[in-house]
Amino acid sequence: MGRSKSRPVSVASKFPNFGNQKGPVQFSFGPSSLGLGVSQSQVRFDYSQAQIPSRAYFADYCDVKRLRNRVALTFGKLNAAGTALRTQVEIAFPQQMFDRQLWASSVALRDLLRKFALGSPLERQQTLSESEKLQTFAANNLFMAANDEDAVLDFYYLSPRSAYLQSVGGSSAIDFEPVIRISSDSALLLEFFERCEPHVKEKHYESTQHEQLATGNHR
Numbered sequence: 001m002g003r004s005k006s007r008p009v010s011v012a013s014k015f016p017n018f019g020n021q022k023g024p025v026q027f028s029f030g031p032s033s034l035g036l037g038v039s040q041s042q043v044r045f046d047y048s049q050a051q052i053p054s055r056a057y058f059a060d061y062c063d064v065k066r067l068r069n070r071v072a073l074t075f076g077k078l079n080a081a082g083t084a085l086r087t088q089v090e091i092a093f094p095q096q097m098f099d100r101q102l103w104a105s106s107v108a109l110r111d112l113l114r115k116f117a118l119g120s121p122l123e124r125q126q127t128l129s130e131s132e133k134l135q136t137f138a139a140n141n142l143f144m145a146a147n148d149e150d151a152v153l154d155f156y157y158l159s160p161r162s163a164y165l166q167s168v169g170g171s172s173a174i175d176f177e178p179v180i181r182i183s184s185d186s187a188l189l190l191e192f193f194e195r196c197e198p199h200v201k202e203k204h205y206e207s208t209q210h211e212q213l214a215t216g217n218h219r
Contacts, residue, residue: 024045024046024047024048024049024050024051024174024176025043025044025045025046025158025162025174025176043158043163045141047143047154050143050154050156050176050178051176051178052154052178052181053154053155053156053178053179053180053181054178055179055180055181056180056181056183057075057077057089057180057181057182057183058077058183058184059075059076059077059089059182059183059184059188060076060077060078060184060185060188061074061075061076061077061078061085061088061125061128061188062074062075062076062184062188062191062192062195063076063127063195064192064195064196064198064199065199066199067092069094069095070092070093070094070095070098071092071093071094071095071098071196071199072090072091072092072093073090073091073092073093073192073196074088074089074090074091075088075089075090075091075182075184076088076089076128076131078125082125083128084128084129084131085128085129085130085131086131086133087131087133087134088130088131088133088134088135089134089135089136089137089180089182090134090135090136090137091136091137091138091139091155091179091180092136092137092138092139093139093140094140095201096202097140097141098196098199098200099200099201099202099203100202101141101142102142102144102196103196103197103200103203105144106144106193109144109145109146110190110193112146113146113151113186113187113189113190113193114190116146116148116186116187116190117186117187117190120187122185122187122188122190122191124191125191137155137157137179137180138157138179139155139156139157139179139180140156140157140158141155141156141157141158141176142154142155142156143156144189146186146189147186148186149185149186150183150184150185150186151183151184151185151186151188151189152181152182152183152184153181153182153184153189154178154181155178155179155180155181155182156176156177156178156179157175157176157177157179158174158175158176158177159175159177161175162174162175162176
């Protein structure tokens, strides 16, 4: 079967109002269908300019659960016997960004992790009860990377305050808070994505990303 070709999308035409903004986060605003003076924003990220989170946590356990209207991403450290959690951190991530960024933008990374896992698959860990030591953070953005041994997830929080001040012409610095860096074996990151999949509501964003990878068009 022949594969249909999609027309390359010009970043400049899709985001015409970014101008000469600098920094890890840049906004473009336009009219919203809601009316009432509400602006619709588009955001682009440059993680090469983002600050690396000063908090760091090494995980050998993960789980993903529903947390009301957010998704709870749990990372933990097992005891020596692997039967209980010594500590754990929980990251409350909004559903929309979970679908559109964490899941949709990790298509190529998930494919790579599956290839890495062929030689050394990780035994699936049963779900454990919560540790007495638990820290919860809010995040709505992340950077993901891995090689054949190690993986890293850098979580960030983009404040609604920044979008509002930028929309009204404010000149204050954009609040792109580095929250926490989660390091793990690459095999655990693959398990993490497998646990994420049942909680994805808008999978059509993943299909869009597959098309971009197949045709060489990236936004």
